[in-house]
Amino acid sequence: MLTRIPKQGSGIIFRAKVFPKTLKFFSTTTLNFKPLVTGSGANAASNPQLTFPCLDKLERKNKELSLGILKKHANTLESGPEPAYNFEQTGFKLYRSEKPIFLDNGGHLPEYEIAYETWGKLNESKSNLIILQTGLSASSHAKSHPGNPKKGWWENFIGPGLYIDTNKFFVVCTNVLGGCYGSTGPSSIDPSNNEQYATRFPIITINDMVRAQRELVRDVFGVQKIHAAVGASMGGMQSLAYGWEFPDEVEKVISISGCARSHPYSIALRHTQRQVLMSDPNWNRGFYYGKIPPHVGMKLAREIATVTYRSGPEWEYRFGRNRADESKPPALCPDFLVETYLDHAGEKFCLEYDANSWLYVSKAMDLFDLGDQNRAKAVAIRQQAEENYYKNSNYIPQTSSIVPKKPYSEKVSRASITVEDALQDLKQGMKKLSQTDVLVFGVESDILFPVWQQREIANVLRDNSQGGDVEYHELGTDVSNYGHDTFLLSLNDIGKPVKKFLEA
Template structure:
């Protein structure tokens, strides 16, 4: 069986492409031939590598999808193989005025996709703007137009954390995304082709500016609250900072006001892997094959950072196992890759497969870079020429930490600069919630954020730490504790 699989790999031309599967060059063919000759003379059969073969199989699926769709005249033309959600499942606002950008000349025009839940009150004063993490769409919860569960399904609805009996919830796809909002895969009106990597560098502040263009269009002057987790927490903080008079409350869950070097390193590794896929082609892959292998590998690295060691130990500890009986019969020839851990199945799930076919690789690059660049310390904000929409008002309650929360004995290194940067948030009630097992936005950063806000004069900081073993993903999973804290804070 081992032999026949291998035979198939070599006999079947499509399966013989592998790895970052692009049509093999003559050099690769020569190597393949060498490997075949090698087997003929070797006492040992050639091994098989299911984890590598997976990439080739995916490439073949994409190619055959292409072939079948090109036989349909209505589907002619270069069509990216990742499928956007149906445009009928969300609303789109087209902003036809320039959007100022932090690092680049203004974007001449843009679309922003959004979905809503609940009912806008006549006074338009019950609006919650919900911000997404890196790769999420506007589909935070199911709607009549799209019954599929959303990424925060259990947190939105009657009686839930964002109670739709009371609130009108708006969620947008972020600027730079690929689910209806303008991003690198969108058509550049100047060229009628996708922007690709000519798309300008964007910041978290730019994402928020685009959201407020939508709010202006909807006639919403003031938000009841701005709510976000992970990168959404960055946006939530940035929104409260840019528009302090237009936001009632800010919620930051497992976020940060200053990206840490270790989280930047994790994202750098993901982008490096993605950009090394030849299919990426410096971002110009929209007329070719997308870098699905690079995106899959990047996603694997991300997945590792989303959970915690303790949880994996509980979940997989007893399943890390030696070879099974069927494997030991051919153990002589089993290459390292063929020893299957339950863990590997988790890292190479169907959801991961979906992701690397549906999500746009350039969006990952631009949005993860925007996260890296996020830094609300005062020197950084000054260097960027950023300032809030209105001058910082004097703190209304207290200009110093409260008696219950004196300044920390061992302040984080950047605390004073961060406190200075966060001054425009001094008068906004803020919920800061962190998770002790989070390795991507570690709990130290949550404490730093709460400390800096208090040092900036904010006396209405609600701060919670959660235990548990779910790490960064806690915000998606712990409805009881995360949801409960939000519900209590919003009342």
């Protein structure tokens, strides 16, 4: 029954004259251009206004936070198979160093604490200590224990008879320097002025983190040589860094889904997360403690990160093109099942991890590079800072180390070093590991730490080897489509070679 005649009328023709075509679309010349309401603004629009329940929710949260009435977020949210990190971290022990630590980029901490947890027992010869190193957001709570019965992120990997056998080994897992689960980080108090560091915290590196771990290993346990440094993701950077810093103090290194230097692509992915977080007005350049935290920026940053933790094929199987509710119309707020999953992942995390810690630890990952030039520069800067500190009792790192007030302008328009020369530099830098036994794992479906980065570690170590055994395992897509998160999920595929290597 198509009886209605398409609308025509003076209103439309009039509009065509008032709004020249070239002004109809957006440009800076029309920024202050307010459309005249020439017709009947009270008339109904052609279509209903979209609603934005996701924004309503953020606004409610802002309000609750400002009133201090935020309830702990419900754990009923569909959390997927990720480990549930502990909202309130407890049950760790604290190592406290009253000696300062000098950092790769010239800053220092006049004193610091490292939170840690342990499983198993140190043997009499003190030869069975394994240091377990964490990823970006994981805490030292790798496994439950009497001090904290909640499940840890590698609950079924560590234990009596398991892949890391606590009948044989004494396992120590630390919270990284710069983090927020008990170790000194941006939310800690700077003893120099008794205020929280916030963004007066110095830039740290992966190598800085492992040097703090080594102080703990020696001071608390009196261990001169550890049996192994074991880590996945950022932990797989740390285990290599431990081998690099203390080649005579570590028997074996295991690096899972890690790398020897961060790739520009990984830097780009983390860059977007940091910029999103820093753009949240509540971040307030790091000074949000005691105020509303940048929960929106953290949520968004975590969502972007979550995209990089898994693989496309896994999500096809898991979410497909299902919408959260097929009976509802499409929306700009989360709508497809995969969107509501990401939304939940961000939501869970946004008040759980300190935003400043995220920024500093994420930056430390970008800066990771065991190439010779980078490490030589870091060592020189650190030694200079230490010397200056002990010469001058009122020492503060020189202002020349402050980022200048205007954005960096490129001194080079493209990479100033060829891919081949960069590889040679990495080989030179990694010679310190030439006598260490190293087990490397790569996962083909990993997007964040692509598999060729782990092949690179193994190839460089093999080329350099002067007695150190290098073992390389790669999990193809026939074994795991879990991407970067494989080490949390495919326990047996990772665990069997780990056990064999540790116990050989």
